[in-house]
Amino acid sequence: MMSSSSSRPSSGFGAFCMASFLLSVAYGSTFLLALLVKSFGGNEHDAGQVIATAMFSTLVAVIGSGHMMNRWGAARCVAFAAVCLACASLGFALVKGLGVALLLCGLLLGLGWGIFYTLGPIMVAAMIEPARRTHCFALLSGSMLTGIGSGPIAGKLAGYFGLPIQTAFFCAATTAILGGLYFWHLGTRDEVGTANRQAFKISAASAVQVLRSRSVFSILMVGLGGAIFGGLGSFQTSYAASLGLDYSLFFLCFMGAAIACRLLIAGWVVKRNPFAASSVLTTLMLLAVLGFGQWVHDSLSYGAMAALLGIGYGLNYSVINGLAANEAPPGLTAQALLLFSLAYFLGVFGFPFVAGKLIADGGVHGMLFSTGLIAGLVWIISIGRWLSSLAPASVRET
Numbered sequence: 061m062m063s064s065s066s067s068r069p070s071s072g073f074g075a076f077c078m079a080s081f082l083l084s085v086a087y088g089s090t091f092l093l094a095l096l097v098k099s100f101g102g103n104e105h106d107a108g109q110v111i112a113t114a115m116f117s118t119l120v121a122v123i124g125s126g127h128m129m130n131r132w133g134a135a136r137c138v139a140f141a142a143v144c145l146a147c148a149s150l151g152f153a154l155v156k157g158l159g160v161a162l163l164l165c166g167l168l169l170g171l172g173w174g175i176f177y178t179l180g181p182i183m184v185a186a187m188i189e190p191a192r193r194t195h196c197f198a199l200l201s202g203s204m205l206t207g208i209g210s211g212p213i214a215g216k217l218a219g220y221f222g223l224p225i226q227t228a229f230f231c232a233a234t235t236a237i238l239g240g241l242y243f244w245h246l247g248t249r250d251e252v253g254t255a256n257r258q259a260f261k262i263s264a265a266s267a268v269q270v271l272r273s274r275s276v277f278s279i280l281m282v283g284l285g286g287a288i289f290g291g292l293g294s295f296q297t298s299y300a301a302s303l304g305l306d307y308s309l310f311f312l313c314f315m316g317a318a319i320a321c322r323l324l325i326a327g328w329v330v331k332r333n334p335f336a337a338s339s340v341l342t343t344l345m346l347l348a349v350l351g352f353g354q355w356v357h358d359s360l361s362y363g364a365m366a367a368l369l370g371i372g373y374g375l376n377y378s379v380i381n382g383l384a385a386n387e388a389p390p391g392l393t394a395q396a397l398l399l400f401s402l403a404y405f406l407g408v409f410g411f412p413f414v415a416g417k418l419i420a421d422g423g424v425h426g427m428l429f430s431t432g433l434i435a436g437l438v439w440i441i442s443i444g445r446w447l448s449s450l451a452p453a454s455v456r457e458t
Contacts, residue, residue: 073184073187073196073199075242076183076184076200076242076246077199077200077202077203078203078242079238079239079242079243080176080180080200080203080204080207080239081203081204081206081207081210081239082207082235082236082238082239082242083138083141083142083145083176083207083235083236083239083240084203084204084205084206084207084208084210084211085207085208085210085211085214085231085232085235085236086145086146086148086149086169086172086173086211086232086233086235086236087145087169087173087207087208087211088207088208088209088210088211088212088232088311089149089152089211089212089214089215089228089229089231089232090111090152090169090211090294091208091211091212091293091294091296091297091311092211092212092215092225092228092229092297093107093110093111093152093294094107094294094295094297094298094416095215095225095297096152096225096226096229097110097158097162099225100157100158101157101158102158103416103419103420104295104298104415104416104417104419104420105416105417105419105420106158106416107294107295107412107416108294108412108413108414108415108416108417109163109413109416110162110163110165110166111166111290111294111409111412111413111416112166112409112410112412112413113163113166113167113170114166114167114169114170114173114409115170115405115406115409115410115413116167116170117166117167117168117169117170117171117174118170118171118173118174118405118409119174119402119405119406120171120174121141121170121171121172121173121174121175121178122174122178122398122401122402122405123262123402125137125174125175125178125179125398126262126394126398128140128175129179129182132247133247134179134182134183134186134247135183135243135244135246135247136243136244136247137175137179138175138176138179138180138183138240138243139240139241139243139244139247140175141171141172141173141174141175141176141179141240142172142176142236142237142239142240142241142243143172143236143237143240144168144169144171144172144175145168145169145172145173145176145232145233145236145240146172146233146234146236146237146240147165147168147172147233148165148166148168148169148172149229149230149232149233149236150229150230150233151164151165151168152165152226152229153226153227153229153230153233154226170405170409172236173405174401174405177204177401177404177405178397178398178401178402180200180204181197181200181381181385181397181400181401182394182397182398184196184197184200185385185393185394185397190385190386197378197381197382197385198322198329198375198378198379199322200378201374201377201378201381202318202319202321202322202374202378205314205315205318205319205370205374206315206318206319207235208293208315209311209312209314209315209318210311210315211228211232212228212296212297212307212308212311213308213311213312213315214227214228214231214232215227215228215308216306216307216308262395262398262399266392266395267395267399269389269392269395270388270389270392270395270396270399271399273387273388273389273396274383274387275383275384275385275387275388275389275396275399275400277383277441277445278380278381278383278384278387278400279384279396279399279400279403280403280441281338281342281376281380281438281441281442282377282380282381282384282400282403282404282407283403283404283406283407284407284434284437284438284441285345285373285376285377285380285404285407285438286403286404286405286406286407286408286411287407287408287410287411287431287434288345288349288373288407288411288431288434288435288438289373289407289408290407290408290409290410290411290412290415291411291412291414291415291427291430291431292349292352292369292431294412294415294416295412295415295416295419295424295427296310296311298419298424299352299424299427299428300362302423302424303356303357303362305356305358305359305362306359309359309362309363309366310362310363310366311366312363312366313362313363313364313366313367313370314366314367314369314370314374315370316367316370317366317367317368317369317370317371317374318370318371318374321370321371321374321375322374322375325375329375329379333446333449334379334382334383335442335445335446335448335449336446336449337375337376337379338376338379338380338383338442338445338446339439339442339443339445339446341371341372341373341375341376341379341442342372342376342435342438342439342442342443343372343439344368344369344371344372345368345369345372345373345376345435345438345439346372346432346435346436346438346439347368347372348365348366348368348369348372348373349369349428349431349432349435350432350435351364351365351368352365352428352431353425353428353429353432376442381397381400384396384397384400385397411434414430415427415430415431418430
């Protein structure tokens with residue numbers, strides 16, 4: 061199965077990434093939730109609650125996605141996820157105020173994004189041989205980050221033309237439907253459906269095996285990194301407003317840096333020692349987070365910190381994604397990637413609830429301080445892994 065699929069990426073992997081971009085716009089539009097909620101008379105805490113509800117449905121989606129994939133195939137499951145994302149986006153666009161309807165949209169968002177984000181890398185792992193996985197993960201995550209950044213930019217464009225913020229959510233629903241059509245078509249191909257309908261279930265025993273392996277460090281790092289990205293992304297509109305800056309500049313520079321890195325240096329980075337590469341990239345991420353709190357005073361410094369975060373976070377994600385897959389116990393690669401996705405969602409959907417409360421109670425500085433602590437912890441783990449990887453080499457030389 062692997063050999064038949066591994067020859068496809070050169071022709072079909074580009075379309076796969078484009079469809080992933082289209083689905084990611086729906087999640088990216090949720091970074092406009094703070095603005096939407098404020099238009100209803102709410103605050104960042106209310107927006108954080110909506111985002112946090114997505115965490116619960118995401119947990120269900122991640123745990124149940126393996127069973128769904130075994131029954132229907134990965135591609136059709138992702139097509140179903142696209143329907144959930146489209147419905148969530150339409151709901152955000154049509155809801156008239158704070159309340160249960162907004163929370164239900166959050167639940168749909170978590171369900172759709174959880175299934176897609178979990179099964180996408182697993183589909184790539186089934187298509188690509190281990191030696192090329194890190195590079196392809198970089199291309200996939202680059203496509204997704206581009207889509208995520210495009211969602212808030214659509215909101216800015218809507219405002220520029222005098223349209224309501226809801227316009228961005230209508231656009232997100234449209235892109236989700238288009239991306240879903242691709243994955244549904246992909247699921248009709250027998251060879252692809254068969255290749256991705258491998259035995260894949262998560263159990264307590266397999267989870268313990270993965271968490272006892274070296275994959276656990278990548279899983280922990282992605283959860284902490286997700287908290288950084290979720291906190292900064294979800295409330296970038298509030299942060300920019302506090303400094304009199306344009307929030308779209310953050311997403312433009314973040315997205316531009318992420319795209320440029322994947323086009324120009326991703327192939328070079330994945331050929332380096334992954335532990336050394338991760339250490340350098342987490343250092344850049346830490347500097348960016350500290351920069352948002354200390355060094356941003358104008359548009360130039362704002363864009364520079366956003367680009368630095370795009371390089372550090374964006375590239376490091378693909379590096380540790382590859383490490384999580386390659387360091388998993390034999391036969392448990394899919395389970396390791398599932399736990400990797402689960403940790404990411406706990407961070408990216410869970411931390412905004414805390415960050416929103418910090419902003420509502422004391423302004424953006426509390427959120428930035430907590431985010432800086434998390435970035436420091438990620439940096440310590442990464443440096444520790446790199447130093448540990450050097451120790452066996454030193455022993456062999458002596």
